[in-house]
Amino acid sequence: MPAGLLILLYLCAALLPLGLAWAQGLEARSIFDELASGAGILALAVILAEFLLLGRYRFVARRVGTDIVMRMHQLLARGAAALAVAHPFLYTTRRAPAPDWDVGRQFFVTHELSAIWPGMIAWLLLPALVLMAIGRNALGYRYETWRLMHGLGAALIAGFGVLHTLRAGRYSADPTMATVWLALLGVALFALAYVYVLTPLAQLRRPWRVAAVAPVAERTWEVTLRPARDFAFRYRAGQFAWLNIGHRPFGPHENPFSISSAPSAGPEVSFIIKELGDFTRTIGQVKPGTRAYLDGPHGHLTVTDHKAPGVALIAGGVGIAPMMGILRELHASGDTRPTALIYGNRNAAQIACRDELEELARAHGTRLGHVLCDPPEGWTGEVGFVTPELLRAHFGDAEHREWLYVLCGPPAMLEAVEDALIGLGVPSGNILSERFSYD
Ligand SMILES: Cc1cc2nc3c(=O)[nH]c(=O)nc-3n(C[C@H](O)[C@H](O)[C@H](O)COP(=O)(O)OP(=O)(O)OC[C@H]3O[C@@H](n4cnc5c(N)ncnc54)[C@H](O)[C@@H]3O)c2cc1C
Known part of the structure; x- marks a missing residue:
């Protein structure tokens, strides 16, 4: 399934409740009331769809890339939190108990506690969860503790959010809409269970x-x-x-x-x-x-599916890990394409698998370029960072534009190298990169 289709499916899931609300054709209220309902509906739908963007589903991450999935997860959560925070403040209709004749909550914005309290819990938890994710490092939580709180918090927000809309929502009074909310909640909770229950169960059989x-x-x-x-x-x-x-x-x-x-x-x-x-x-x-x-x-950092005439690997620090796998495989499988490895480190002691790299370079004909910020005496390799000038010297001619570039290293280096390669005329589709941090 191509990445575009996956994105379309995601958009359908996130926009479905809004579409269903619109399709009910209810009498329009003031623009602010409609905006309030729309913000609430969209925020809840995005939150439920967030469970599909955990970066742990192979069929999604393989096509879109785990870091892109995680980036979308972060950005959409922030958008949903902003909509959710605005939702109760936008209503202009007076809040009053709905009279018996208004079964579908068409003319009154309910203020009954039984309908409001689940929404208030979700409303408080959502921005707190987003802020805790943004400030995770500064808050000093262990990653494992944070992950547990994040998963539990998200499940509570989803559950209370759906309960609130079923009890208070004007559009959710419609049985089809209510069923869709329950179905989306079911999918979200199943997605969580898939990662934290079903996957570990399968792992027990493969120790x-x-x-x-x-x-x-x-x-x-x-x-x-x-x-x-x-x-x-x-x-x-x-x-x-x-x-x-x-x-x-x-x-x-x-x-x-x-x-x-x-x-x-x-x-x-x-x-x-x-x-x-x-x-x-x-x-x-x-x-x-x-x-x-x-x-x-x-992960999608793989070269075997790509038919590019050459492969350039550009690694910083422990970003060498996937490159070792790729180089070892290219050599073991007798891939005859020309290869180059540019490998940046602070000092010589940080160069991983140094002897094996020299050996692979000799045996496979890989062009090996070490780059050190802090070189030892007598160092004959490059000095400093992986700069645009250095990349131009290695890959500046027309023939290298068709190569596949695989990047892994610190985020700042990845961004600089991507920009430099695009500046050299390499199409972005020929650049694969992976970050080791989703912050
Ligand atoms: C796709 C990917 C591939 C990676 N490959 C390598 C590799 O080959 N070699 C290598 O040394 N490092 C790699 N990392 C980084 C590695 O995952 C972290 O260094 C490691 O998880 C730190 O764990 P810790 O408990 O020692 O440190 P902690 O102090 O607990 O965490 C330090 C930081 O690591 C990240 N981290 C910690 N735990 C997790 C987790 N469970 N999931 C996601 N991020 C986490 C967080 O950003 C955290 O702030 C990779 C990361 C990613 C996302």
């Missing part, structure tokens, strides 16, 4: 064991997993998976990491992991034999 943990650079490790039972994990080089080491699959203990092994190398799967926070800082102490679970593969 892994840690086979090895080896240092590959300063504070950076390569962790290799082996299937603990007889099953096949099919992935493409450059994809990522959610890794859970040493915990049961139910719960928040899973982190996304790019797969650094080559699919054709066998059933073992490897990850290059840099120490950063509470989980990754313990990675070097993980003992072989520890049980692990994987949710994946996810």
Whole structure:
């Protein structure tokens, strides 16, 4: 299914309640009353559709890209929160108990507590949830705690929001509209259950064991997993998976990491992991034999589907992880396309898999360009950052415009490199990039 069709389906789900409300053809009230109802309906529909943008559904993320899905999730949540906050203030009709003859709540905006309280809870929770997501790092919550609160908070907002519209909404008095709300709530809760219940249940049947943990650079490790039972994990080089080491699959203990092994190398799967926070800082102490679970593969950073005449990999820091998978696979599968790797680091100690990269460059003919900000004495590689000038020197001629460019690294570097490549005439469709942070 093409990405455009997925976006169209999403828009249909988010706009369906508004369309149904309009189709009822009810007598129009003041413009502000109609805007108030429209804002409430749209906000609730967007929130329910948000559950489809969790970045965890392969059929969505594979086509659109996980970072784009997450960006949409963030932006739409902010839009929905703004609409929801405005919703009660826009009404101009006087609030009064609806008389018996106004069964469909056509002429009165209800103020009955039983109809209002679920809406008030959702109304308070939604902006709080959005603000907590925006300020997550500043608030200092552990990522796992935040994720749990985010999921629970979202489920409560969805449930209370639907209860409110069923009890108070003018348009939701219509049975078709009420059924649609319940169906959308069902889809949203199923989407949550798919990630937090069904996926972990499936993982129980596909356990892994840690086979090895080896240092590959300063504070950076390569962790290799082996299937603990007889099953096949099919992935493409450059994809990522959610890794859970040493915990049961139910719960928040899973982190996304790019797969650094080559699919054709066998059933073992490897990850290059840099120490950063509470989980990754313990990675070097993980003992072989520890049980692990994987949710994946996810991600669209793959080169095998692209027919470009050459492949350029541009990595910063631990962004080398998916590139290792891609390079190892291109070499193992005998792909004859010319390849280049531009790999930026702060210092030489941070270069991961340095010997293997030299070896791959020799054996596969990959043009290898190391870039260091803080080079050691006698360094013969590039110095500084991956700049537009450096990219022009490597990829400035017409032949390189047709190549496929795969980018992974710090967000600032990705943006600068994307702009520079587009400036060199590379079509945006030939640039694949992945961020390691969705903030
Ligand atoms: C698609 C993708 C691929 C990645 N690939 C790699 C890789 O190959 N190698 C590597 O070293 N790092 C990779 N990362 C980053 C890695 O996921 C984080 O460094 C790691 O989760 C930090 O966990 P922590 O508990 O040690 O740190 P914490 O201090 O808990 O978190 C530090 C930051 O990492 C992010 N993070 C933490 N937990 C999660 C989570 N469960 N889901 C999403 N983000 C989280 C958050 O932005 C958080 O602020 C990748 C991230 C993404 C999104």
